[in-house]
Amino acid sequence: MSRRTWGYALAAAILVSSFLVQIPLRRRIDRANESASLAVAAGKPGETVGISGWKLRDLSLGFDGLLADLYWTRAVQYYGRARLTKRPNYRELGRLLRIATDLDPHLLVAYRFGSIFLAERPPGGAGEPQQAMQLVQRGIVANPNYWRLWQDWGFVEYWDLHNYSVAARIFLAGSNRPGAEIWMKTLAASIAAKGGEIETSRLLWMEVYKTAANAQVRASALEHLRKLER
Amino acid sequence: MFQRISSIALHTFKQSVRDKILYSLVLFAVLMSAAAVLMGSISIGVTQMMLVNLGLGAIRFFGLLMAIFIGISLVWREIERRTLYNVLSKPVARWEFILGKYLGLVLTLAVNTGIMTAGYFAILLVQTPRLVPEDLASLEAVYFILLELALVVGVALFFSCISSPALSALFTFCVFIIGSLLTDILWFGHESQSAAMGWLATFLYYVFPDFSAFNVVSGAAHGTLVPGRALVSHSLYALLYAAILVSASILIFEERELQ
Numbered sequence: 001m002s003r004r005t006w007g008y009a010l011a012a013a014i015l016v017s018s019f020l021v022q023i024p025l026r027r028r029i030d031r032a033n034e035s036a037s038l039a040v041a042a043g044k045p046g047e048t049v050g051i052s053g054w055k056l057r058d059l060s061l062g063f064d065g066l067l068a069d070l071y072w073t074r075a076v077q078y079y080g081r082a083r084l085t086k087r088p089n090y091r092e093l094g095r096l097l098r099i100a101t102d103l104d105p106h107l108l109v110a111y112r113f114g115s116i117f118l119a120e121r122p123p124g125g126a127g128e129p130q131q132a133m134q135l136v137q138r139g140i141v142a143n144p145n146y147w148r149l150w151q152d153w154g155f156v157e158y159w160d161l162h163n164y165s166v167a168a169r170i171f172l173a174g175s176n177r178p179g180a181e182i183w184m185k186t187l188a189a190s191i192a193a194k195g196g197e198i199e200t201s202r203l204l205w206m207e208v209y210k211t212a213a214n215a216q217v218r219a220s221a222l223e224h225l226r227k228l229e230r
Numbered sequence: 231m232f233q234r235i236s237s238i239a240l241h242t243f244k245q246s247v248r249d250k251i252l253y254s255l256v257l258f259a260v261l262m263s264a265a266a267v268l269m270g271s272i273s274i275g276v277t278q279m280m281l282v283n284l285g286l287g288a289i290r291f292f293g294l295l296m297a298i299f300i301g302i303s304l305v306w307r308e309i310e311r312r313t314l315y316n317v318l319s320k321p322v323a324r325w326e327f328i329l330g331k332y333l334g335l336v337l338t339l340a341v342n343t344g345i346m347t348a349g350y351f352a353i354l355l356v357q358t359p360r361l362v363p364e365d366l367a368s369l370e371a372v373y374f375i376l377l378e379l380a381l382v383v384g385v386a387l388f389f390s391c392i393s394s395p396a397l398s399a400l401f402t403f404c405v406f407i408i409g410s411l412l413t414d415i416l417w418f419g420h421e422s423q424s425a426a427m428g429w430l431a432t433f434l435y436y437v438f439p440d441f442s443a444f445n446v447v448s449g450a451a452h453g454t455l456v457p458g459r460a461l462v463s464h465s466l467y468a469l470l471y472a473a474i475l476v477s478a479s480i481l482i483f484e485e486r487e488l489q
Contacts, residue, residue, distance in 0.1 A: 004323065004324070004484060007323050007324065007326075007480065008325075008480075008481065008482065009323035011325055011327070011478075011480035011481050011484070012477070012481060013475075014439075014473050014474075014476075014477040015473070015474055015478055015481065018237075018470040018471070018473040018474045019470075019474050020475070021470055022467060022470040022471060023436055025463060025466060025470065026440065026467065028463060029440075029443055029463050029464065029467060031461075032459070032460060032463070038439040058411065058414050059411075061406075061407070061410045061443060062410060062441070062444075062445035062447065063287050063289065063291075064445075064448055064452050065279075065282075065283040065447050065448030065449075066280075066283040066284055066286075066287045066447075067283075068281055068448075069269075069273070069276050069280045069281075069283050069451075070269075072273060072274075072276060073269065073273035073276070073280075074274060075270075076273050076274050077272065087407070104269035104448055104451075106448075106452050107276075107279075108479060109275035109276060113274055113275070158327050161393050167419065
């Protein structure tokens, strides 16, 4: 067999065998990526007017993270510019935030500040607490272990919608996330009392009293329990 | 055999680094990384993220330009300048020539990516007081970019064996676009309700290299490390696909009539 024929045969053999081996490997990589992409896709929004972040993400050819940062910057600039006018109009703010978070579902800063921009009453914000809630809820779906988003959702319910019972339940749910601060539970207890759920509040303060490592927090819990007894 | 291949690879590397346009591309990449500092200052809470996204994005973008630019003229230039005949008149097999050229180009890309990465980390160090373990994610992302570039240059090499530089650039770019949108193509195929379209989409899905699989820049911006298993599987995938592309190039080049 001449050198040329040998090289030809070897190249053909490598081509065919590599192609056949890459198919199961490709399926394996796809399976590994599936769980992550499913979690993100759960927050996938429906059709929106104009281009959606999901379409942009598909077309970004891998520059989705950079585009998300640029859209978030655009949202900040848009908010800042509108805030300086006499009659602020935040009509596009929700859309910009949605695109930024579709492009990068883990862009936590956009959920956190974005919900504040959206929920705050005009002229300071868009006065759209429902949109703010939807934004944070999508953030929670994409980042289920990040307790701060539960805090932000709870605050929208508490400050803007005055749903004290709901807010208390959200703070309580958030307090069970990994790394959540103890004050999430104390906040849940306080707000539950404000919403008229005295028994829930008592149980939560009791739990805070039993579990808190900080003496000051325990003393505060005891004080609240005494007040509820009166 | 190995000596012949390494000689061709080294010669290709030396030939490529003489190209001054590569230096300007490296410079642009570093400048773009530096621009991230300014971009981050007009936003809220994304200065570091912007630096990673823009810095690694620039390395990837300019790396792709280099891979296409140096890959497309590879064989064509050798034939045009008639230097190929000198090489092949010596005891060098055609497949050794192609493999050596490919390895030389990958080496060129690795060195250029290394320089851009050094510039990126220098800017990162200026911006942050010290490096943290999460910054390792950036290094992983650079490794994945290099794997992607190795495939792109393989595609460029393949087209370089059959076409002119302009058409090779166009074909390589088209393959890159298709390879980046494979998941969507598969999805469209299945959504079309047509068995033929579904089959075609599945066929394309397995024939074209999946460039989107190497995109971990967004995760690196959040400091998310790639699991060790993924590092191995993606490296193996890139190696297999590079083998496919180089083998296909060799098969074409072996058949090519040189006058």
